[in-house]
Each structure stands twice: as C-alpha cells, then as structure tokens.
Amino acid sequence: MIDRAENQGVNGGVVYSIPLDVITSDFKFTAVKQTSPTTLLLTFSHDVDPARAETFNNGQYVLSTNPGVDPGVFPTSAGSNGKTVTLTFGSVFTHNTAYTMIVASATSLDGYQFPTPQSLTFTADGQGPQLSQVTFDGVANAQEFNVVFDEVVNATSATTLSNYTLTASGATVDLDPSRIFVRADNRSVRLKALSTAHIKEGILYSLTARNITDTIGNVVTTQSVEFEGRDVTPPAIRDNIFVFSNPANPLDITIVVQSNETLSEAPTAAVSQDGGTAQTIKLQGSSSNPKLYMGGVHLAKAGTASIKVTATDMSGNKAVETVSFATAYVNANVLASVSTPDKSFTAEFAPGSLKADSIVAVIPTPLSKQGATASVRGGIRPSFLACMPAADKQTVRFATVGGDASEELSPVQVGYTVTIPTDRLTGSYKVSMALPGGVLPAGSGLYKASDDGKWEAVVAVVKNGRIDASVSSAGTFALLRDTMAPRASLLTKVEEGTAFRSERPTFEWSIVEEGSGITDAGVKVFIDEVETSGRTTLEAGKASFTPLDRLMDGDHTIVLKAKDIAGNERVTPAIRFQVQPALQVFEIVQYPNPARSRATLRVATNRNDIDTDDLEVVIYDISGDRVAGEGELSVVKRFDGTRRVLDMAWDLRNRDGRTVGNGVYIAKIKLRDPDTGKTTKVTHKIAVLR
CATH class of the missing domain: 2.60.40.1220 (Immunoglobulin-like)
Incomplete structure (x- = not known):
C-alpha cells in the first residue's frame, strides 16, 4: 500500500488481498416470471437492497392490465433473495391475460436507484393442463x-x-x-x-x-x-414359425407360419445358408385357415440355415423374425454330431448307428398345450396343427410332430425335432438338451412324441446343465413338466356294518398316471395312520395291497399315498373299515412258572369281543379229578402290545377252598367264536411247586 507521498507501507512482509466487485452496468429490471397462480418472480441486473425491495404497499410495485387506464393492484407481500424479488398478490391471475409489471422505484445493494419507473409484460397462465388427445406413438x-x-x-x-x-x-x-x-x-x-x-x-x-x-x-x-383403440403391435409370429424336414430327403424343407391376426398380404421367407445369398419365397395361404401360410424350399447343401420371415398386418405393423436350424451330412463310420446353431440341442451318432451316410436335420419346434375339441384330441404340439385339416397336413410332406398329452403335462421350453432318412437308423443315438438356467425345473423330464401319438418319458441323466438320453428313433423331443399327482380311487368295496373276515385283507385302487409315470416304490399304504408293510403290486392301472402282518379285529382306517416320478403326490381320504376274522388262539402261557402261591394263564387271541360268556375253563389234576373252574378264577381282558389277551388268575385253591399240593395240573379251555358259535379247545399244563 502506498500513501500520497508514495511511501510504501511494510507489514512484516505480509501481503493482503481484498476481493472487489466492479459493476459497470446499469441497474435494471430484467425479467418477470409467474411462479404460481398468485405469485411473480422479478429479476434485476444487480443484487437488490432487501430493506427497500420488501416494501410492497407504497406503490413501488404495481400490476396492471392497461397502464395509464387501469390503476393496477399492489402485492400483499414481497421477499427478496439476491437479484430476485418474489411478489404475492391477493387474487389469482386471469388466464391468457397480458399483464404489465411496473417497478416504480428500486434500489440496488450498492445504492443505485432507478432514475425512472421500469416495466415488463407477461401473459398469465391461470388454468390447469388441458387434456388434448390420446396417441400411440x-x-x-x-x-x-x-x-x-x-x-x-x-x-x-x-x-x-x-x-x-x-x-x-x-x-x-x-x-x-x-x-x-x-x-x-x-x-x-x-x-x-x-x-x-x-x-x-x-x-x-x-x-x-x-x-x-x-x-x-x-x-x-x-x-x-x-x-x-388402434392396432399398434406387429403380428405375433415369433413363436409361430415352424420348420419341418422331409424324412425322405431332409434337405426338402417345409415352412409354416401362423399369424395371430389377418395380414395385408402373404408373408415372405428368406432362406439363407452359411452366409450365402438368400432365396426368398412368398408363402401360400391355407384355404381353410386365413391366418396360416405354408411354403417349401430345397436347401442347396447341408449346414446351418436361417429363415427370416416378414409379415405385415392390416394396420401396416411389420414383424420380422428369424429361426435357425441345422442339417448335416453324417458319416456312418465315424462319431458325428448335429447341433442347433445355439448348441441348445445336439444329436450324436456313434460309428455304425446309421446304415449309410445320411443327412440329418435338427430343427427347433415351438410347442403349445392345446385342449381337446370335438374334432381334435388335446395335446402338446405345434399350435397350427390344432386347426389344420388333414388334407393340408398331407400337402406339407412331414410326419406329425408333437403328441397327445393328458392334462398332467405342460411344455417347459421349445422342443426339437430330429429328422433321419427313413430306415437308416440301426441302433441308438444320443440326444442332449440344454436346461433352462442350467437346472432341471421341478417336476420336469425329457419326453419324446411316440409313434402312437403320445408323449412318453425318456430315461435321462442330468449333468453339466444338460439332460442327456440314449434313444432309438427320430422324432420330437421336449422338456415337459408333470404338474398333477396320480389320480386314485378305491375299488375294493367297503360297506358300513360289513367286516372283512380275513386278518390280511387285500385292497385295490384304480391308478391314473399319464405324465412322468409311477413305480411300486411310489405307492405307500397307511393303516391306522402308520405306514404298513405289505405286498404291493402295480399293474394295468391298478394298485393292490395286502398287509404283511395280521390285523386285529375292530375298526381301522386306510390311506393310500401315490407319488409319481416327478414328485407329485396324491393322498386319498381315510376310509374306515372293520376286521372280524375267525377266532384264533395264538398262544397260552403260565406265569410264574412254576407257581407257588398264584398262577396266571394268559391266552392271546385275535379277537377283542370275547366275553366271559364265551369262555369255559376247567382245571383237573393228573388223576382227572376236577379241581377248579370259572368260579375259582379271576378273568381280565386287556391289551398286550397289539394283541388281545385274556388273563385268568388262579389262587391255587380247589373248589373246597383248600390249597392244592405240588404237582402238574391240566387246564382245559374252550373259547366260542361270537360270530359263528364254533368252539376252539386248547389244553395247557400248570406246574405248582412250593
């Protein structure tokens, strides 16, 4: 710092700096903007003096629709922030009206004032958004x-x-x-x-x-x-392009396209192989189905082929979809494989599995589940086959792919059709399919459309994210999910009040399983809520069961649990039944043996309804003289585990009340069957030794 005498000040070598704002422009009112139905935002070229800017009721701010004629209105409040001032008015602005905002005087923060009033105009927005139209772009x-x-x-x-x-x-x-x-x-x-x-x-x-x-x-x-409403979507053909190879010559290809809507003209199919020049054909419409189109082409050689289908609907929406498949010349004497371009499916042929060198095709085949109609059986097959007349099927020269399916099965993903020239296959070959996400979905398995038109489960192995199987015929393979448990109903007649006379009655159920299948191991029987061992047979849609152990007489319940290979389980309602077998005596024992002061004879039977009236006991000595009878015995019925037993206690006294001597005594027991009246006689020795 230098004074007027040019003396420079020294302050220990410290240099001070002070920021300065140099303003050379005029202080102006530069903009007005509506910020709400009742507020305006005013902008000035310099920061305003808050004390003066927030004075609002002295005519400093005037809002007029016609300056010089309309005296205008004053704001009800004002607030400043830097170069802006917000004004609030007591009523909403009239929509689409031109207003003039007059600032009669204003002072900047550095003290500069307007020399004359300044004004700006704006057009007020006083209404909400107007709903103008609906579009589809x-x-x-x-x-x-x-x-x-x-x-x-x-x-x-x-x-x-x-x-x-x-x-x-x-x-x-x-x-x-x-x-x-x-x-x-x-x-x-x-x-x-x-x-x-x-x-x-x-x-x-x-x-x-x-x-x-x-x-x-x-x-x-x-x-x-x-x-x-307007049609804004292209025809849905992505999953409705079907390609078939003629078994007599796999290079003869049939293309079928099914649209979900009427097309403006027949679709085109551009067929190209391994990057070569595409040959384009226009498909022909079906006489019986206006949304179905077909055409044929002969491939120039084996190899990867792509078909690009273009279809346009009546509204001009265009769909362009491409499917790719593989054909290959397989040498019968070497290990060879044919895969789809994305490697999702592979057919592998070992040496000697083909009679001669052959062209083999592997083609993705979209499948859908179709319900039964009056003329077509329900099944899982390409959707267009459900409505294609038999005459049209003959003209396209391919064996029907896909098969009948019960309500139990549903497709998981696209299927694949393997075409091998007729009568060329001599043995088995391997198929391998990629699993969705590398994991076999629950309840799913590999199936093949069999010659009789039904889907059959294929024995397969899952490894490395694929499912592999050895098969012995060409055809369509698919990953299907079994979604329903076997259906079971009891065939054995069980009537209330009628009991089984056998201790091991045989029960029979009808079993309907049209999906993944069921084995003997999938059938379990529960008697009285306990899994019961027995002889189980599963044959010709029926399951029969005979318990291994005898059932005691009385009331029981039986439940069948049937689980298919996919893991779906059916549990039948509990059925009550009765068992009343012919009376049998299992064993007679004495305890203690020998007896000193008291002897108990335990008789185990298979009946629970034996009463004292059905029992006759007489005890003799070895000379044949009667020693005691029911009057000298105490009889108790009870359970011993699962057996019914009669305990007959003898206090070793004879009919005269005197204690018997040491020796061997003979107990003759008669039991009467309550149902038939037939008497069962048994004899047991009682040893007495004091």
Missing part, C-alpha cells in the same frame, strides 16, 4: 397409450393412477399401477391397461383425468377425451 404393446396435455405437467400429480379413469361401453378398464410415467416431453403420460384388458382396435374408449397440475400449481378438476 412409441408404445410397446396393445395395452399402452399416451395421454397428452397442452403444457408441461407436474410429475407427481400426473403419475397418480387414481387421477385417471378409463372406460369402454360404460365399463371400467383397470389400469396397471406399475406402468405409469411422464414421457420425455414432460407433457404426456404413458398409461397401460392390465393384461386382461387390451386396448382393442375399433373400440371407443373414454379417458377422464382429474387433479392434474402444471408446474406452477394450476389444477384441472375433471376433463375427458374419447379415443378409438
């Missing part, structure tokens, strides 16, 4: 549409699903809460109907929007617009 599917407003909308209000109602013929069409967003233009909103309610072509819809606000808070209460 950029939509991804037939469920979506765009709601277009005349100005930028507030995202929160515009993406609140309850602010919209869609109706058709007076009925509400549900909207998808997970698919609503403001588009990039900030003026339109994408909405989506739920999957069960497509926006259908030719149907008149009404959309009502309410409580939608713009960026400054103007709100629209309720507005509606009508629009007609």
